[in-house]
Amino acid sequence: MKYVNPDRKPYPFCPGCTHGTILDAVNDALGKIGADPKRTVLVSDIGCVGLADKYFDVHTFHGLHGRSFTYACGVKLANPELQVFVLVGDGGCGIGGHHLINAARRNIGIKVICFNNFNFGMTGGEHSVTTPNLGKTNTTPEGNIERPFDLCNLALASNATFVARKTAFDKDLTDTLVEAFKHDGFAFVDVLELCTAYYMPLNEFKKSDMEKMIEDSGMKQGILKDEKPTEYSKGLRMAWPQEKQSPKPPKGTEAKFKSDIKEGYYSVVLAGSAGMKIVSAATNFARAGLNCGLYATQQDDYPVTVQTGHSVSEIKLSPHEIHYAGIDEPDAMLIVSADGLRVVKKTLAGLTEKDIVIKTKDIPLETKARVYEIDTQDRTLGLSKANIMAAAIGLLINIAKVMPPEAYKAVIEAIPKDKIREENMRAYESAAKIAATIK
């Protein structure tokens, strides 16, 4: 079987370049495993090697420089039964190193064949990540001061399950490629060769010099690793159910209660610290609104870090659709920490006598609004960081009379996690007690 179409030859490479030898070996290896061209995908990176796709009659994919690994992975993830191989140069392994490393790490079953000639050929002989130290190239005319990667070591360090190193001159190159193609998992084959246009003449670097370099550097040749853990694309499918399960259609909340908000908006600012469950408390309050058929919006503000700093949520409720979620003058502000107070000071200053502020006793603040306190030092209330805001909400509902308490209690009673449900129930009971003393 032929994968390279002989009518399109000769290959376009420079005289003496062994890119063609490697491509012929790929062709032979595919033949030896009886690959079906319709289930074979060649992904070529950019460079001289990137010209290869034109010569093959298999599925071909020529993409961006260095990203060939990602396209090959995408194809393999889509269809794990395909034989997907990447033809890339040492140049592509440089720009795409991160993708090479991760494809190897994940063990996605793509086969990467690196045409490693120690420089960028197509663009004019610049140095690459495998250019030997002191090597002369057009970007290292006085000799390369960088040290190269050993790409096989890079693959091994990335936990690649099949790694091999050959040269383009090896008689058994085809056999190694066969092993790579047969491997069910990620495979990397580093094929060392000479760039007859640049690296070779600039360094007077012949085949014998390359062989000496390999020996001196201690680079091992042949198949360096061949392990068989589960290939990624197949592995992820093992977690799939037999039948496709589509997302459940939305249920919606039945409005079992009636709220006292007949028009306009009721806006509440809930200000505390990260780690005080401000966001979930605010959501519960909003859900209570839905229980009354109200529309609600929630905007949360907290710093990028988790568990430190402020956490401020804004809830807006209305009997009609809410388009503008911003709150310019809230009807109530619930402030339970100094962090929260700091962030909402400006808004606090704008409150009037008709507004409500509920705060914990330890927070000093000045406002024209009516102020109600929760003494968090009072042990009998059973309050902690986790439910102080819930208590503040419970108090608001009992004082402001915007919705029947049952609407809120229904939300709390439906909380699935026992500990959290109990915390919230306890907070509500304490709030109701405090509200009773106010009347």
Place this chain on the structure above:
Amino acid sequence: MLEFVTGAEVIARAAIDAGCNFFAGYPITPATGILLALVRSMPKARGVVIQGEDEIASIGFCIGASSAGMKPMTATSGPGISLYSENIGFAQMAELPMVIVNVQRMGPATGGATTNAEGDIQFIRWVTSGGYPMIVLSPTTVEEAYELTIDAFNLAERFRTPVVLSTCKDLVMNRSTANISKYKKPPLAERTYAKDEKNFLPYNYDKPDDVPPFAPVGGDILTRINTSTHNKAGMLSKDPDIAGPALLHLNEKIMKHMDEIERVDTDLDDTAETVIVAYGSMGRASRDVVDEVRKGGSKVSLIVVKSLWPLPLKSLKRYVGNHKKIIVPELNLGQYVLEIERLFPDKRVAPINRVDGKLISPEEIKEKI
């Protein structure tokens, strides 16, 4: 009935309802919620979800998957769109369908990860080298996000092109009530598959505005994907007589079918002198402005643009009509307003801009009317 949801949950649900079976993304605030939702729901729907090592890998995976016949989606924010640029161009060049969600946040660069903004409006149009047409849809509410996500998949399949769903931190991360009866699911579109191996060419078309029938990589008809300018066989070509028409095709395949792409909502008062042209966050907020203005006895019209790009020329010209003044509120320093100024040189155009993360209030808009 109402449900209290984030845009992330709804976009994730819409994607799977649209037939999305592949999602690759990199965690980035404020888009991460979409990845998290799909990590849970995609495997149940027998689809692939993978967290790429970076954004470039994520969109690369999507391109590979699309070429193999899957319906991919990815989601990111400004920094990620910046990294996607070259690959979005590749998807255009190779005519590969995919949906890209841009959840805008305060920029430039890392900017404000948790701060709302809509500053990528021109960027997303011109994000690829060469500037070929981008289809960009922009919802104002969670209900619209559901419908437009499915629309995005449909347009991507119909035109064999990447489509962007442009949204923002507020819509995706905040919770709001959605009217379940308002969730509209359009019928699904699939790319046209080539039937016959004989005479198949990967980029074949009769008229330049036709879309080439598709053969998946790895399927029964051999095909070629090429990032270089190519002929109809998918082989690299520099020949001006081949490359020129091939590029014009990329333009015409979309520009000649604007009637399928334009999506504009209106609330017009024929007797009003002023019209607000808005999208996204301000598209939503402007509806309150219109209500308040009319309650106060004044007149104003509203145009909400849901297909930002290509510019919905026909709709805009028709609906702006005889209004004398156009207000364009934007959460950036004035980007879509540049198009409005260009289209309507004889009208008074009043931009209102805000970049500090807060919404432009109804009061600020009313003042300008």
